Amino acid sequence: MHATKYHIFTLKEAPSEAETTSHKLMTRAGMIRKISGGIYTHMPLGLRVLHKIEAIIREEMNRSGSIELLMPIIQPAELWQKSGRIKEYGPELLRFKDRNERDFIIQPTSEEVISEIARNEIHSYKQMPLIFYHIQTKFRDEIRPRFGLMRSREFIMKDAYSFDTTEENSLISYETMFNAYSGIFNRIGLKFRAVAADTGSIGGNRSHEFHAIAETGEDTIVYDRYSDYASNTELAEAPCLILERNKPKQNMVLAHTTDTNTCKKVAEYLKVPIHSTIKSIVLMTPSENRKMYLLLIRGDHTLNDIKVKKIEGLDKFRLATEEEIFEYFNCKPGFLGPVNINKSITVIADRTVANMSDFVCGANIENMHYTGVNWSRDLAEPDAIYDIRNVEIGDTCPNSNNILSFQRGIEIGHIFFLGTKYSKALNVSFLNKEGKSNITQMGCYGIGITRIIGAAIEQNNDENGIIWPKSISPFEIVICPIGYKNKTRVRETSIKIYELIKESKIDVILDDRDKRPGIMFAEWDLIGIPLQIIITEDNIKNEEVEIKIRKTNQKTRIHITKLIETTIRILNNL
Template sequence: MRLSKFHLATVKEVPADAEIVSHQLMLRAGMIRKLAAGLYTWSPLGLRVLRKVEAVVREEMNRAGAIEVLMPAVQPRELWEETGRWEKFGGQLLKMKDRKEAWYCFGPTHEEVVTDFARAELHSYKQLPLNFYQIQTKFRDEIRPRFGVMRAREFLMKDAYSFHLSAECLEREYWNMYNAYTRIFTRLELKFRPVQADAGAIGGSVTHEFHVLAESGEDAIAFSDGSDYAANVEKAEAMAPATGRTAPAAALERVATPTQRSIDEVSGFLGVAAAGCLKTILVRGNDGLVALCVRGDHEINEIKASKLAELPGEPVLADEAEIVKALGCKPGFIGPVGLPDSIPVIVDRDAAVLADFVCGGNQDGSHYRGANWLRDARLSRVEDLRKVVDGDASPDGKGQIRLARGIEVGHVFQLGTKYAEALNASVIDQSGKSQVLAMGCYGIGVSRIVAAAIEQNFDAAGIVWPEPMAPWRVVLCLINPKNDTNVAAVADALYADLQARGVDVALDDRGLRAGGMFADMELIGIPHRVVVSERGVAAGTFEYRARRDSESRQLSRDEVLALFA
């Protein structure tokens, strides 16, 4: 590509509301331009990168045996009503009406459509297994779109859906996709980690997320420093403590805490470590209020709480009025001692081994000191309720938990028969009986990968692309071609040679001064730069510099060609 014929649009300034580095650099490099909240135009430069990522994804999906399709972005309401998700999907589902007043949605995902396709196309076990995938625009009406294309409303996604006769076959394909994803992120040269994840409301068995590791990541992941164990903190199990509960030593004593409500305040005021305090919260259960207890220095894991039989799928905290009505005190003074019998007390494993602890007094302005389970407080059940913290024992028994932040770029999932059942997608098996299809689904956030890659690969000058997704692999920079016509001629010849060898090369013939040209090429992150100048032409050499290096080298023409062979 001759850059004089391209449309580069780098800028020096960036809006104050671009918070993370990938958003800032994508705007400065002119890769994207915002149209509205969460909606971006991909410029020619940005699109080149997006297409490179897409190409790697497509190649590896094809290699793994998946078959590409393209489904409609707009989907009819009736289909979504068959699975009940027209209502259940919530506010993220963008709904609209056509001229006949019929309802449609802009697809946030394609389980319904692909299953509808499958029930029409698949009739016999002989056609299975199959894995259909597409690379397509999705729309999710996020509450708060932010960070540029990282959390946009409209985004490009690769989604694949596999169909099987048996759970065993589904599981084989699941690991096939897991391996394909590992190849994709490895080829893209990203630092990533597959992590065990929560199956969510869908309730499948095994599921993994693929996270690109980055400080700015929106997800917290836990991994072991002594093994391959890695899990989303939502999922990571907090192991039972090694030592049991010690016998009560202190007497129960009510102490005044006139204004101290939070663990920090109470622990500071009473001079007791947070780990010696008990945090009790009241949530609305399926049948009245439920108390959940964790150690003061721990936090409740909502995902784990949502799985308790006593609680609805999405637990809601009791509000102040409910608490006052039930206990006669305000939030901040709740504890398990003397709670009404109607309120189950579910206690985290670590909180359950506390002895002589501090907890709320169920009376405004008071806490208990020296409280003990059984002697003073009822304990209905012990469960894993808390979020893991750095230093916890790894659930696989090897090493300790460390925490890191990640950007979720892929997710593999065994759906089972949920959608196939709802939409009645089945085939005839060997024995002539109708069998509901088992399904898997596998997503990759293609546009998000572009941003995630920048979060891992940048420096003060701009983006430092991994080669497989760089807009061009190498750029030839012309210095002062007007002074010496040989410069342009030499550059043109080298450009033609590289192109003939299939090298993805750009020729910066825009006529900029050296400084501006170098700054642009570094900002947009081209991995290799070859300078063609009057000096070099006279000496028969080219100046070469890798984007990641700070030093340049003089190379002969053959050496340049050999670099990109």
């Protein structure tokens, strides 16, 4: 490839809306161009990266025994109505009608379509195990698209779906995909971690996320440095910090606490530790089965919504309104507590709260709190006790006494064991050895291909620009001649070296645009090609060229006769 016959258009400044390093650098390097909020054109350089990622994914998926197909972007809403997700998915699901007033959606994922295919194509146990995958454009109508390709509305995803006769066999397929994903991310060159995760809107009862480690990640993952335990904070088990409840040492006292509508303010006002206070959170169930819940967590902890949704009856909870709170507590928010409350309210305590004694809580009277409160003596025991809080710094691993470590991560892959969630709803069945009909066991597995591009840049950059992993760089080598048009020996040597590198099956581009050296070097540093071969007239006199490694910015002069073996050795070590 010659640069004059390619499209390279870089920018000095990033757009004002670009928040993350990857968004800024991809735009400046000419990888993407914004068309609308969360919708981008992949420009030629960016498309080369995309295709290289897709090639790695295809190779590893095919190696795993998976079979590629291609499902449509547009799906009939009827299938989503059968699965029940047409209502569950929410406003991210883009819906429309065709000219005949039939309902369709633009797919965010393809569980329904693949289930319909399996229903018509898989009839016998002899056809399984079977894993289909495709690489296709997806659309999710994000309320606030941001971070460039990492939270866009339109994106490219690899999704796969497994079909098995039994749950045991389905978990073997799950493990196959887990290993394939690890192989994919290792080949790309990402620093990543696999963590146990919530199943979310996809459903099922087993799930792992794959996170690229990056400080700009939207997710927080926790892990044990000394074992294989790792989890998304949404799912991570929070330990009970008080193993046994102490006997009361204080009497319950009503204290006046002016302008103290948070646990922090209460603790400061009463001069007590914040961990002796209790935070009250009021939830309501949907209007057709209206019921109020009072959730209690320690004052320095935060509520985990995902854990709460797993409690029976609270899968569709919402925060109670101020009017509803006043109706049940006769008090406005900020001074609520579990003492002397309406008996129709269900009280759920976090495990640590259930073992607290002599604690501080709201008195259900404005500007008033109780101190020295104790279970059984001053109020009834909680109706239920669950782990409902987020893990915090200093918490221990559930599998050991080791202190948990925290990292930020960018989710780049997610795998799910679905069981019969979709196959039962969409009637995906098969005949077993005895000729009896059984419901098929399923799994689904997704990789955010466009998100990988952003994640790779977040992990690999410096003040000059992108530093691509060799495996997905637009080109592996760029030849940078100084005086290409005016100096015959430079031009002839550059073309000769270019042809030799091409013969060695290395992805190379020759910059024949004859730009000033400073501009040319700055541009290729921004674009981030792993190796630059710099050709000058002075070096040619000594039959030498200069190699610059983008990752380290180290420069080395080598004899032209050793160029190919040297570049191959350097590339293999990157």
